Amino acid sequence: MVAFGTGSKKIALELLVIAILLAVIPLVLMGNAYYELLAATVVLFSSMVVAWNIIGGYAGQLDLGAFAYVGVGGIITSELWIKAGIPPLLGIFAGGAASLLIAVIIGIPTFRFGIKEVWYALLTAALVVIFNNLSRVLMGPTDYYLPPKTGIIYLKFNSYEIMYAIASVILILTVLANLAIERSKIGYYLKSIREDELAAEMIGIDTRRYKLYALMIYSFFLGVMGYIYIVLAASFSYRMFDSSSSLSIAIMGIIGGLGSIEGGIVSAMVLRSLGEYFRSSFGSTVPGLDLLLYGIVLVIVGIFQPEGIAGIINRINKAMKKKR
Amino acid sequence: MISPELLLQNSVDGIFLGLFYSLVAMGLALIFGVMDIINFAHGDLLMIAAYFVWLTSVDLSVDPTVTALLLIPLFFIIGIGIFFGMIQPVLGKEPLIQIAVTVGLGLILQNIALAMFKAQPKAVPYSIFNFSYSLGPLTIYASKLFIAVISIVTMYALNVFLNKTYIGLAMRSTTDNREVAQLMGINTRMLYAVTFGLGVALIALSSSLWMTFGQVQPYLGTSFSLISWVIVAMGGLGGITGVVYSGLIVGVAESLGSLFLTPSARMAVVYIIFFLVLWFRPRGLFGRR
Numbered sequence: 022m023v024a025f026g027t028g029s030k031k032i033a034l035e036l037l038v039i040a041i042l043l044a045v046i047p048l049v050l051m052g053n054a055y056y057e058l059l060a061a062t063v064v065l066f067s068s069m070v071v072a073w074n075i076i077g078g079y080a081g082q083l084d085l086g087a088f089a090y091v092g093v094g095g096i097i098t099s100e101l102w103i104k105a106g107i108p109p110l111l112g113i114f115a116g117g118a119a120s121l122l123i124a125v126i127i128g129i130p131t132f133r134f135g136i137k138e139v140w141y142a143l144l145t146a147a148l149v150v151i152f153n154n155l156s157r158v159l160m161g162p163t164d165y166y167l168p169p170k171t172g173i174i175y176l177k178f179n180s181y182e183i184m185y186a187i188a189s190v191i192l193i194l195t196v197l198a199n200l201a202i203e204r205s206k207i208g209y210y211l212k213s214i215r216e217d218e219l220a221a222e223m224i225g226i227d228t229r230r231y232k233l234y235a236l237m238i239y240s241f242f243l244g245v246m247g248y249i250y251i252v253l254a255a256s257f258s259y260r261m262f263d264s265s266s267s268l269s270i271a272i273m274g275i276i277g278g279l280g281s282i283e284g285g286i287v288s289a290m291v292l293r294s295l296g297e298y299f300r301s302s303f304g305s306t307v308p309g310l311d312l313l314l315y316g317i318v319l320v321i322v323g324i325f326q327p328e329g330i331a332g333i334i335n336r337i338n339k340a341m342k343k344k345r
Numbered sequence: 346m347i348s349p350e351l352l353l354q355n356s357v358d359g360i361f362l363g364l365f366y367s368l369v370a371m372g373l374a375l376i377f378g379v380m381d382i383i384n385f386a387h388g389d390l391l392m393i394a395a396y397f398v399w400l401t402s403v404d405l406s407v408d409p410t411v412t413a414l415l416l417i418p419l420f421f422i423i424g425i426g427i428f429f430g431m432i433q434p435v436l437g438k439e440p441l442i443q444i445a446v447t448v449g450l451g452l453i454l455q456n457i458a459l460a461m462f463k464a465q466p467k468a469v470p471y472s473i474f475n476f477s478y479s480l481g482p483l484t485i486y487a488s489k490l491f492i493a494v495i496s497i498v499t500m501y502a503l504n505v506f507l508n509k510t511y512i513g514l515a516m517r518s519t520t521d522n523r524e525v526a527q528l529m530g531i532n533t534r535m536l537y538a539v540t541f542g543l544g545v546a547l548i549a550l551s552s553s554l555w556m557t558f559g560q561v562q563p564y565l566g567t568s569f570s571l572i573s574w575v576i577v578a579m580g581g582l583g584g585i586t587g588v589v590y591s592g593l594i595v596g597v598a599e600s601l602g603s604l605f606l607t608p609s610a611r612m613a614v615v616y617i618i619f620f621l622v623l624w625f626r627p628r629g630l631f632g633r634r
Binding site for chain 2: 320
């Protein structure tokens with residue numbers, strides 16, 4: 022599934038390409054704060070999609086609840102800072118752990134062998150709706166703001182350039198986690214579960230345990246990203262538990278190609294930027310146009326190109342090799 | 346303290362609601378049983394059908410219940426169209442892709458509705474069932490009673506259909522064992538198409554009933570999807586009776602949940618039931634397999 026091959030030289034090259042691309046983007050934007058914020062958001066979304074690849078791409082479980090984990094992690098980190106004075110640099114780990122805990126509670130019953138994939142998808146889709154309702158009761162309809170302090174221990178800066186850099190670091194860490202999983206025993210087990218769960222169980226893989234590992238890594242990363250998401254959005258409320266954002270993470274992951282890191286990054290960057298463009302130009306007259314676009318692309322990809330963008334990259338790679 | 350009258354009132358409302366919910370979930374259960382696919386766009390199809398009901402009953406000034414006569418055949422055809430256009434091409438593919446395609450359909454429907462009708466809720470201005478009886482301490486709304494009665498009649502008819510007609514028997518045998526049914530000469534492709542059409546037609550009927558007292562807005566589908574999934578998880582493979590019992594449990598639980606807790610916690614109660622069922626009885630309360 023890895024388009025560029027699996028040698029460690031090639032992986033280093035791949036990381037270098039991603040790092041250079043991430044470094045070039047701010048130069049192009051030339052200090053326009055709106056575009057810098059947009060770029061930071063797009064990079065953060067890409068990291069969410071790459072994290073989703075662990076549960077969706079490698080383990081083959083359709084997780085539709087990304088923003089349940091983002092919301093829990095982000096809100097807990099922020100509340101720890103506001104209420105208890107714990108700096109977010111430490112707090113993000115607590116936030117990530119909280120998301121992980123919730124994910125495990127969801128995963129234990131649905132990852133049992135012989136339970137259809139669909140129940141996990143349903144439970145995660147419902148989880149976002151429930152957290153939305155519950156947090157509306159608990160937090161009320163108000164927006165909460167972070168304290169005005171900035172600095173590295175708060176992971177919060179007034180300059181969007183630095184926030185962009187933080188998002189880029191998170192993206193690279195998520196990519197590294199993906200690569201580590203892909204090349205480890207867990208990765209091979211997960212792929213065998215995705216291809217044929219019955220066969221995996223037959224040769225003695227504890228399918229539930231490995232699916233849970235994938236879920237734990239994924240939800241922890243999303244919980245950590247939640248706080249950065251709040252910093253970029255400047256406030257938080259019950260509206261963080263958003264079904265359509267959660268769906269769009271899964272959609273970008275599928276369109277990128279299951280199990281493909283670079284496909285996920287490309288699809289997140291393209292779709293998220295396009296969606297943002299639609300929202301800023303038509304958001305007031307035709308709301309939801311960005312989500313309509315995601316839905317249409319998802320159906321088309323599902324029917325005609327289930328390998329997603331990764332399939333296209335693979336094909337181009339093969340064609341290039343033939344020419345040589 | 347909650348008075349016994351209020352408790353009785355909420356239980357009766359819950360039973361009416363539960364019967365309606367089992368009708369809503371019936372289409373989903375039928376498709377899940379026969380085709381082994383959960384249609385994520387189930388609730389969103391109901392929402393779109395409800396907009397059709399609103400449009401036709403406002404434009405033609407007819408009662409929402411009458412629109413069912415028009416909508417049931419229309420949505421049967423739409424269902425078959427969706428099957429051949431979207432479901433059939435992904436049948437052999439990974440489960441994740443199969444689910445994702447219906448997720449995409451739901452997203453498309455929701456945002457088309459949002460673009461066309463905006464987020465403002467719409468309701469039909471009148472219905473012949475807008476009155477209520479007093480029965481001792483109980484108040485019975487005619488529309489809710491009517492919905493419950495129609496739901497029972499429909500499910501009885503469906504039961505006859507599944508037990509007495511060739512197609513119905515083919516559906517039941519495919520639910521029991523797909524390979525054997527195929528070997529016995531059942532054309533599964535056509536059967537799938539008919540099942541999908543029937544499932545979507547049942548949604549159209551539910552939406553006509555819903556509009557006698559309810560409102561429609563683009564996100565209506567989400568709550569109906571959630572309720573239908575819970576019902577199918579609980580009783581999906583237990584036949585019609587399984588779906589009815591599960592519907593009643595969800596209806597009463599939701600109604601009592603909004604009485605004992607806050608009304609906004611209604612969905613949380615439904616979700617917790619969903620979760621507990623998956624934890625303790627992953628094959629459903631009334632399942633056979």
